[in-house]
Amino acid sequence: MRKFAINIFSFTLFAMVFYIIALFLWGSFAPNVLKPNINYRIGSWGHMHSRIANIKNYHNVDILFLGSSHAYRGFDTRIFSDSGYRTFNLGSSAQTPIQTKVLLDRYLNALNPKMVIYEVYPYTLSIDGVESSLDIISNDKNDIHSLKMALKINNIKTYNTFLYGLMCDFIGLNKTYTEPISKGTDRYIAGGFVERKMRHYIPTQLKKKEITLNQIQIKNLAEIVNMLKERNIELMLTYAPLPKANYYRYTNNNYFDSLMGTYATYINFNKIMNLDDSLYFFDADHLNQNGVKKFNAKLIELLKNVPNKNK
């Protein structure tokens, strides 16, 4: 029995070391099709790498934007700057509350915002957050918060990518990487916004579906709300405009609205703005620059109407 116990323990250690080395080699040299459970995408779509690199230049902002691509493609920091707001946009692809929590843990102290505008969307509150965690692991440093995020998500793809990311950080493989400002039709704007070259959406019919919210995401949302409350940071939840075809595909928007209203000030812009699908969007999810201008103007108008707000 003693021999068995020693061998099991030794093999476990051996297998762990083997796993880490094999993961690094396989992750670095195997073609993507052969490594489905490592998805390390440094400089991926959404300019997360540039955003993180940019963050050190921002302190004591008036507004911090958070959320999915609806946030980093929807809140144009230049427009807010023209209105006298110093803002930073910390959105990331399909960002769920689990990732938002990690980003706040890391950057809230440094950015020290007076207000947080958090873009919420039924989809990001219904998913497990695996894919969106990979974006943050690949493009930001990996620390204890990343580990906590991986444990919360509890998915092999997140664990593998986190381990791979740790090794890349440790060896310093990413130190020399610089993300281009323009990639395809996207251009990174200082402050976190990503501008898409002007295009128009051709609306299509989308299949109706009812959203079932993920309780882990809801729990994390509640934690974010409490965290900001404890620091006396004002929070506004927003449902950014969507093309009607996409917005009305969700059959339980009213339920979503009433739930979000229980957490903080909540504005569903789909109810207070009427944007034409083919004029103000570039795809089924995102506003084009004309739509961004309209949306941001409306938001600024609302912020200004609230006395003594954050300017």
Next chain:
Amino acid sequence: MLFNSIDFAIFLPIVFILYWFAANRNLKLQNLLIVIASYVFYGWWDWRFLSLIVFSTLVDYAVGLKLKTAENKTHRKALLWTSISINLGLLGFFKYFNFFVDNFTAAFSLFGTEIKTNSLDIILPVGISFYTFQTLSYTIDVYRRKLEPTKDIIAFAAFVSFFPQLVAGPIERATNLLPQFYKKRPFNYAKAADGMRQILWGLFKKIVIADNCAHYANLIFNNSADYAGSTLVLGALFFTFQIYGDFSGYSDIAIGTARLFGFELMRNFNFPYFSRNIAEFWRRWHISLSTWFRDYLYIPLGGGRGGTLQKVRNVFIIFIVSGLWHGANWTFIAWGTLNACFFLPLLLTNNNRSNLDTVAKGKTFPSVREVASMFLTFGLTVFGWIFFRANNIEHATSYISEILSPSTFTTPEFEGMGRALSTILLVILFVALEWRGRERQYAIADIGSAWYRPVRWSFYALIVFSIGMYMPSVESPFIYFQF
């Protein structure tokens, strides 16, 4: 609790440590620990159905004791039928009630008579078909005086509920497993190490092969109307490896886990896809069920003796019942019937007992004749699996019709075809390893036995790595849990 879950990864070491360190001096205590662990294992899924196992255990224990003292033939028969009726009655209710009610109603409506019936919302208790057959084997063997009835209720409860094989077999015979609960089981290093190796291989089969194949098999079968025949052939092949990896993987984990506790379970799979005819396939696939039906149904019916008509009848009965055992659906009956049709020519030409050895024994490559016979048998098996996997008979027939159309000669195409490449490569590697180890208990049983330890461990660690690299994001239950 699933074998491929974190829960089990925590549960197994705890039970192992308690078994060998806290209860190792007392056999009764070890058996009691097995009963408690087994009930926890089963109750993890739904504790309410534990009462069924306990009830079944008590009935067969009592019947066994009564059979010991009963000399009168009628009395003994009555006792046997009490056990059979109660066990099969429970199985029939939970598994077949709605099926029979629905078909009864449909049959009457064919004659223009509408009957109002209500289907019940019945949950099928996991593993009921397995432990029912296991406990029945005890009563039948005691009735046949092949086995002394046990007075040890703890040992008997442990035999019925033994957690490694409780929910998906192998379906153990009382004559093999029960006596192992009476004897002291000293820890055996070689046996435990081999058990760990078999568990590792079982996890690889389940997580890497079966679960990845399942993704594509489900995609293609669930949207079969959208695909060309060539894609449907690929879908059937994916399912073929899914079901083998899933079920034989479970059996490997079960046998390996049992070995950690000093038990030897019967072999359940013997490289069935290398069979040279259907009779050989059935000697190598789900061996514990096939031999159960052989011993308790086929032979009592007369087996291969008697006239041609009787032989044909027996073959059809055994295969149809075997199909029905898998589930209350006409697809399983069709699958059983189909296999009976494949088997019958071999029986009638006295070829059903050919190919008793391993294909290409002692050689690296098979002969051309062996390759041809393996391909033919594999083809028939894949064809049969279409019925097994289809949602209903119409689905199966439309699936096969498309395969028989010219679209089978086009390039297969489906969503995620590129990603399926890694699964196809893994299956090829898997088949190569299985071929290499086909004369062993399981494919990697002897790999590395003569190697320098770091090299051998690297091989096992590579299997661990491939599990981490290719396991799907969501853990899937074992297919045979539903049976």
